[in-house]
Amino acid sequence: MRLKSRWYLPIALFTDVTGTALPVALLFRAESQPYALWSAAVAALAWLSIQTFRHRYAERLMGESRGALPVLHDWLILLGVLAVCRAAADLRHGPLLCLAALLPSLLLTLVCRKATYRHLASARRKAQVVTRVLVIGEPSAADDVAEHLAGRTDHPYIVVGIVALGAGEITSGSRLAGRMTFGSPVASSEDTRPLLATAQELQADVVMVAPGASMSGERLRRLSWALHDAGVELALAPGLVEISVKRLQATSAAGMALLRIVPPVRRGVQPVLKSVMDRAGAALGLVVLSPLFVLIALAVRLNSAGPVFYRQERIGQAGTPFVMWKFRTMHRDADARKAELAAVNEVEGPMFKMRRDPRVTGAGRVLRRASLDELPQLINVVRGDMSLVGPRPPLPEEVALYNEVEARRLAVRPGMTGLWQISGRSDLSWDETIQLDLQYVDNWSFTSDVDVMARTLRAVVDGRGAY
Incomplete structure (x- = not known):
């Protein structure tokens, strides 16, 4: 395993110290506040201490997250700590001045975290700074693990080989490093020697066990002893996909390790907060954006004949139909012409998308590029048909073709934006869209909605996948 770049930690420490101490010192000096240097030192020390306590400087975490919410959480703790220090020292620094300085x-x-994340992601796309993984398991289960790891680059694991337990074909394209059969139902140290030799030969950092009946608890126990004594880590792949780590809880019973999966959030305070944010935010958006609505309406009417708004039946939560509002971006006969264009659909599955759809008007292309055609859906959010964040609202003919897995995306209200929009929009395949929607449905939280909305702005400005 090649270690991460050595500049990650020094640059993070330098940024956090100077980014805290310097503004506090300069602003307090400019405002003739007492103890400017002492305040700067205390603020910088508090910021470093909070992030150290929360393991932000640990090597395994450096560069692994680009999310803003963990940093915001740390910063709010910083405000609380410094507020207590200010009260304890009986200082008279103004709250707004302190906020501006911090x-x-x-x-x-x-x-800094974003730059580190981008550098690390770029290195991993070149197969650098990776963790070499040897997968062991029954062929089909080991194949599934290898395919999942190879399908994405946002993680450090690269499969260097598979050790198959028993007969069966390896189809994932990963190297078959060996086969093993257990001669006795009773676990022994002899079972681990061939695997340990293979791991050392391939210089594996981790041996990952795929789920299966061949690996009993006692065999796993002896395997962990042998691997750990040789300096190789052991990881277990339980076969779960797209489950947020926030929903996983490690526990034990009768000396047996258990992995508890917390149910998705469906009731309680967080859904109430989501509903309040949705309707209040949508109502405010309608008021603030009303001048823009007028300008867009004029552009639509002047560019082509037809109504300003396009209303279409969509399917909402629990399969309930509703009428969705959009600014019209196509010619009036667009729905009638859809059948003749079915043969040139560029997306697999029931969804229809074309990169250069001849039904789209000139003004419509501009509106779609900037996602301005979606703004009237704020009306649907106020009415409760949609949410600000959620899966894409599907058409009835799409839902009619859903299988049991795809139908699960209807468990929550559809959204104006979601993981599909910040991850490529129309550039995504149908399977990728479904995967992202199910990931949202199963792992939703109020803070994840805030994060998606923050990242939506960049996706809209970038315009990638909007057509």
Whole structure:
């Protein structure tokens, strides 16, 4: 395993110290506040201490996350700690002045974490800074694990080989490093020697066990002893996919390790907060954006004949139909012409998409590029048909073709934006869209909605996949 770049930690420490101490010192000096240097030192020390306590400087975590919410959470803790220090020292620094002085620490830390994440992601796309993994398991289960790891590059694991337990073909394209059969139902140290030799030969950092009946608890126990004594880590792949780590809880019973999966959030405070944010945010958006609505309406009417708004039946939560509002971006006969274009559909599955759809008007292309055609859906959000964040609202003919897995995306209200929009929009395949929607349905939280909305702005500005 090649270690991460050595500059990650020094640059993070330098950014956090200077990004906190310097603004506090300069602003307090400019405002003739007492103890400017002492305040700067205390603020920088507090910021470093909070992030150290929360393991933000641990090598295994450096560069692994680009999310803003963990940094924001740390920064709010910083505000609380410094507020207590201010009260204890009986200082009279103004709250707004303190907030303005500490804001650069949040912004600079976010920029630093983003730069580190991008550098690490770029290195991993070149198969650098990776963890070499040897997968062991029954052929079909080991294949599934290898295919999942090979299908994405947002993780450090690269499969260097598979050790198959028993007969069966390996179809994932990974190297078959060996086969093993257990001669006795009773586990012994002899079972681990061939695997350990293969792991050392391939210089594997981790041996990952795929789920299966061949690996009993006692065999796993002896395997962990042998691997750990040789300096090789052991990982277990339980076969779960797209389950957020926030929903996983490690526990034990009768000396047996258990992995508890917390049910998805469906009731309680968080759904109430989501509903309040949805309707209040949508109502505010309609008021603030009303001048823009007028300009877009004029552009639509002047560019082509037909109504300003396009209303279409969509399927909402629990399969309930509703009428979705959009600015019209196509000619009036677009629905009638859809059948003749079915043969040139560029997306597999029931969804229809064309990169250069001849039914789209000139003004419509601009509106779609900037996602402005979606703004009237704020009306649907106020009515409760949709949410600000959620899966894409499907058409009735699409839902009619859903299988049991795809139908699960209807468990929550559809959204104006979602993981599909910030991950490529129309550039995504049908399977990728479904995967993202199910990931949202199963792992939703109020903070994840906030994160998606923050990342939506960049996706809209970038315009990738919007057509």
